[in-house]
Amino acid sequence: MKDARRQTIVDLSHPLGPQTAAFPGDPPPAIQILDTATNPTSDQKRHMNCSAIATSLHCGTHMDAPFHFFPDGRRIDQVPLDRCVGPTLLVRLPFETHASIGREHLEPYESQLREARRIVINTRWHHRWGAADYFTQHPVITEAAARFLVECGTLLVGVDIPSVDRAPYAAHLELLGNDVLIVENLTNLDAVVGDVFHLIATPLAISGRDGSPVRAVAVT
Template structure:
C-alpha cells in the first residue's frame, strides 16, 4: 500500500482564503467558528463560489437544462489520462493532438505550464486558450473530461465552455503540478468532486502512473 500511495501524483491546488478568483467572482471566506481551547473542537465555515481553485464544471454551468455535478455518474470521474504538452504554445490547437491516440472516455490533461503562475498577478491574463478545432476533436472522440492547468479554456462569451459542456465533455480548471506527468506516458486519473447539486464543485484530481 505504501508503494502505491507514493506513486500517486496530486494535481490539486491547496484550498485557502488567499485563493485567486476569476475576475468579478467573490473571494472565498474561511472563518473559524469553533476552537479546541474554548469549544473542545475546531470548526470552520466557508463562503464562496464553486469555481475557485481546482474545480470541475458540470453542463449546468453553461447549459440551461444541463446536469448538475450530483447527476453525473461517478464512473465519469475515473479514466485513462492523456497528457497534451502545450508548453510554449500561444494556443491549445488541434495540431497538439497529433499522435496522442485519444479514445472515447479519455481524460485529456493539458500542460501549458501556466499552473506555475497560480498565485501571481497575471494568472488570469494572456494564458493559452483552447481553439474551436481542438474542442471539436475532443467532442468527436467522445472524451470524458478536458482538464487544464489554466483558469479557463476561453473568455466571455465562453464559446468553448458551451461547445464542450453542451456535448457532454466536462471541464476541470486550475490544475496544479501537471509538469510532474511529463515522465509518465501512461497514467490513470481520478477526479472526484463533492456531490453538489450545482453547476460546479471543488475537485481532488490525482494521477496514478502505470508501472
Template sequence: MRKFMKLIDLSHTFGLGMPVFPGDEKASLVEVATVKKDGYTNYQLKAGMHVGTHIDAPLHFISEGKKISDFSLEHFYGSAKVIDVRGKYDIDVDSLKNIEITRGDIVLFFTGHDQFYGKHEYFIDHPILTETLACALIERGIKMVGIDAPSPDKYPFPLHKLFLKHDILILENLTNLESLSNKNFELFAFPIKFETDAAFVRTIAKLE
C-alpha cells in the first residue's frame, strides 16, 4: 500500500502589488499579449531577485561569491525542521534546546510574522536571529536556513555574510510554517537556474 503524501506550499503568490523591500523597485507583471488580440497570451516580468519567496546565494554579499546556478540540485532539498519561535524578537541559541539537528539539515524558523506580509510593518519590525544562534547552526553543518520574515537579520546584515560565507543558502519570505511544527518532512526549494545572487523559489514541504 502506498503511503499517503501531503504537499504544503510555503511560498507567497507572485503577482501584481506584491510587497518589495523598502527602497527596491516595485515588481511589474504586465500582460503584453492576449488571445483575443494576438492569438496567444504572454506576460512580461520586471522584478528584483529579492521579491516574494526567494533564496539568497553567496554572491548577494560576497564579491565573486557563488551564484544560484553554481549550486547542485542536492543543495536545494533535504530533511527539514521547523522551530517555533513565535513571540520572540531576538531569536537566540536557546531556541535549539531539545532540537536534533544533523549535518545537511534545513532549518526553518516559524515566527508568525508572515501574517503582516503586504503591510508596512512587515519589513520594518520583524524578528531576527542572533549571531550566537547563527554560529550554532553553522557548527551543526546545516545547508539552508529559512524564515517567514523578510530577513534573518537587519542592516548591515551580518548574519547574511556569516551564513553565505559557509555556503548556507537563505530562504526568505516563507509562509504556512504553522502546519509543520514538530513534524519530520522533506523540503524542496528549487530556484530557476539564474546566474544571479538570488532567485525566486517555489518552496514545498513533503509530509508522509
C-alpha cells in the first residue's frame, strides 16, 4: 500500500489576478475589494476581507469545454469530474525541436496513452510565461496529432501553451468535437518526475459556460 506521507503535490497552475497575462484581446482579471478587515470604519458592522473577481474563463490555467467551439457541446458544469482526475501520461517534447507537435511525436506513446487516457505535454514553453512572444510564437498541436489523441480514446489533453493551436483551430475542433477536454497554460511541469502521474484539474461548475480556471496539481 502506498504510504500517504510520501505523497508529493506539485502545483501546475499560474496565479490568477490582475498581473496574469490575458489572451490577446481579452481583458486581464480584475479584482474588486468589497470589504477589508483592516481599519474598520464602524463598530456596528463586522468587517472582513471580501473580494469579487471578473475574468475571462480562458485566462491563466484553465479548462476548455466542448461548448467553447460547439453550440451543442458539453458545458463546463456538465464535465464529468472523473475525466479531470486520474492517471496521466507526461510527454516531454521541448519546443526547440517540436514547434509543431505532430502525430509522429505522439505515436511512440500510444500504448501508455491508451492506458492512462489523459496526457499532459511539457513543451517547456511555460518558461516563456510573461515573455512578449508567449501568446504568439508558441508550439501547436497539429490536426493529425489531435486526431491521433481522439483515436487513442483520450479524455483530457493538458498543455503548457496558451492554446493548443491557432486560427482556424483545427486541433481545438478535433478534440472538443470529440468531447476531449483541454487544459491550457499549465506550468511547473519540470517538477513532475516519471512518465505517469495522478492529475487533479477540476473546473468550477460555472453554469452553462465554455470554460473555467482550474487549480491543476500533480500528485506523485
